[in-house]
Amino acid sequence: MTLPVPDPATAAALRTDLTAAGYTADAVRGGWGPLADEAVGHGLHGPALQALGERADPVAVLCRLLFLGVPVEVDAVDAALPDCGAGGLVRLGLARVDEGIVVPLALVRPQDFADASGSGQWWIASDLDEAALRGALPTGHVLGVGGASLTLAGLQMPGPAGRVLDVGTGCGIQALRARRDADAVVATDISERALRFTALNALLNGIDGIEVRRGSLFEPVAGEQFGRVVSNPPFVITPRAAGVPEYEYRDGGLAGDELVAAFVTGVGAVLAPGGVAQLLGNWEYRDGADGLDRVREWVAASPVALDAWVIEREILDPLGYAELWVRDGGTAPGSPEYARLVEAWLDDFAARGVTAIGFGYLLLHRPASATPSLARYERVTQPVSAPLGAHLGAAVTAWQRLQQLNDAALARTVLSVAGDVTEARHHRPGEEAPSVIELRQGGAFGRVLEVDPALAALVGACDGDLPAGLLIDAIADLLEVDAGALRADLLPRARELLFTGFLEFAESPAVAPAAPVAYDL
Incomplete structure (x- = not known):
């Protein structure tokens, strides 16, 4: 496959043309409507092409060529991209020209983003998808912005970050997101093709400060430390069997869930004290053992102590896991190849006694004190x-502050209920007292907690006026129970509500953390 060429001048010309054309996510969606947009998300391009019809305006031309991967006449491309032109796309490795037709070799799609600093849009170049290829993906495929990458981008905690490491950068979406808060980003990948796309996407969006390095996991940054590490690693569990495609964007080349295990046990060495790593991952449930306990073992095995x-x-x-990833590679259900690949996955799981596969988010922190205090x-x-991201950052900050407060100090602290919290009371017919309070x-995370009347009363009374201890004493008097016993019961639960975001500290701490990046839990 032709490699992308991150040429600064040509990328700048393409950026100018895309801006002038109004090639935005809203323009694309508006160009073919909600039904066709949903169909595109399902890999069906027909409704979008039909909606575009004979339109020859720049947005329509770019939608066909760069969003859907459909060949377009050279004259139409030159008109839509007057500075870059078809020749510029060829120089960037994004297209070739055959007998007056521009044949796309990659996609360039607009992508909206929003974080604590504001909102905006990027253009993200990546390889042609299954619909454009009309078949299965090549193993060296560089994925565009998918659901997992958007999830991780949304998980990144806000605030100044110093140096950030993006492991397994792919098309570079996490590096672009991290650079909004970081002074500099190092983006690594085993794929030269992925690194070329990352460098091109940085140029295409006018973003500096992103350095790309080739290598596996933490090898390219051995001996260095970072305030944050972010990774959407190739965590998909893939059979190590002949004839099973090994897609670089999702398969790290290790057996089972060993790739995520290697990340968890190794990341502490590249985290600066107080630094945080965030990643997505899969873990196996083996022979009935809990998968989360397996992750707990990985954390415990880290040579560097981690929260x-x-x-x-x-x-x-x-079965569900196997079918998900066989379909993801573009193999059609019902075909002999589909059945063969699913069976390979099932055989692989059976060999290790795997009964289920978990997916989730991992937040790992290197405490400055070298003594972990969070194991959740x-x-x-x-x-x-x-x-x-903002919620995770607030939870970590709350935990940091709670470690400095014993129960007596917490009782002297003024709290307030978060603005998104509501209370629901359920009554049995004919009964005055509620049977369930939520x-x-x-x-x-949209949590729903069933609470008792005492905790409900405390949350309801936390209006940012009186300290929590005085409120608990008043509640004890109303319920005619011992105030000391009620404090011992409610204060630990108030800590949990502060961490999960139901309650907030009503006043700023007396001493602010010296460095925003250091989450010393």
């Missing part, structure tokens, strides 16, 4: 609508 917050979002059985392994499977979180 860990691991959130399992989904569990698949071996949980399942949160309800749908989440908003990016979680606290519901509108943002973050």
Whole structure:
């Protein structure tokens, strides 16, 4: 396959043309409508092409050529891209010209983004997808912006970050996101093709400070340390069997879940004290053992002591997992090849006694004190609508502060209920007292907690006025229970509500952290 060529001058010309053409995500969606847009997401290009019809305006031309990967006449491309032209696309390795027709070799799609610093748009170049190729993907395929990459981009915590390492950068979407907060980013990958796309996408969006290096995991940065590490690694569990495609973008070349294990045990060495690593991963459930316990073992095996917050979002059985990734490679269900590949996956899982596969988010922190204080392994499977980066950052900051407060100090602290929290009370017919009281979180992970009347009363009274201890004493008086016993019961649960975002500190801490990047838990 032709390698992308990250030529600065030509990339700048293409950026100018895409801007002038108004080639934005809104323009694309508006050009073919919501139904066709959904069809494109399912790999069906027909409705979009039909909606574009005979339109010859720049957006329509770019939609065909760069979004859908459909060949277009040279004259139409030159008109849509007056500075770059078809020749510029050829110089960038994004297209070739055959007898007056521009044949795309890659896609360039607009991608909206939003974070704590604001919103905007990038153009992301990547390899042609299955619909454009009309068949299975080549093993060296560089993926564009998919669901997993958007999830991880939304998980990145806001705030100044110093140097950031992006491991397994792919098309570079995580590096672009990290650079918005970081002074510099080092992006690594085993694929030269991926690194070329990352460098090109940085140029295409006018972003400096991203250095690309080739190599596996932490080899390219041995001896260096970073304030943050982010990774959407090739974590997909793939059979090490003849005839099973090894896609670089998803398969790290190791057996089972060893790639994620290697990341977890090795990342501490490249984290600066106080630094945070965030990644997505899969882990196996073997012979009935809990998959989260397996991740816990990886963290414990790290030579560098780590805090860990691991959130399992989904569990698949071996058949469901196999079918998911066989389809992802473009192999059609019902074909003999599909059956052969699924069986290879099932045989591989059976050999290790795998009964299920978990997927989730990992947040790992290197404490400055070398003494971990956070070991949280949980399942949160309800749908989440908003990016979680700000919530994760607030949770880590709350935990940092809570470590400095014993129960007596927490009792002297003023708290307030978060603005997205509501309360629901369920009554049995004819009964005055509620049988169930729930606290519901509108943002973050959308948690729903069943609470008792005392905790509900404390949350309801936290209005940023009185310290928590005085509120608990008043609640004890109303319930006619011992105030000391109620404090011992409610204060630990208030800590949990502060971490999960139901409660907030109403006033700033007396001493702010010296360095925003250092989350010393």
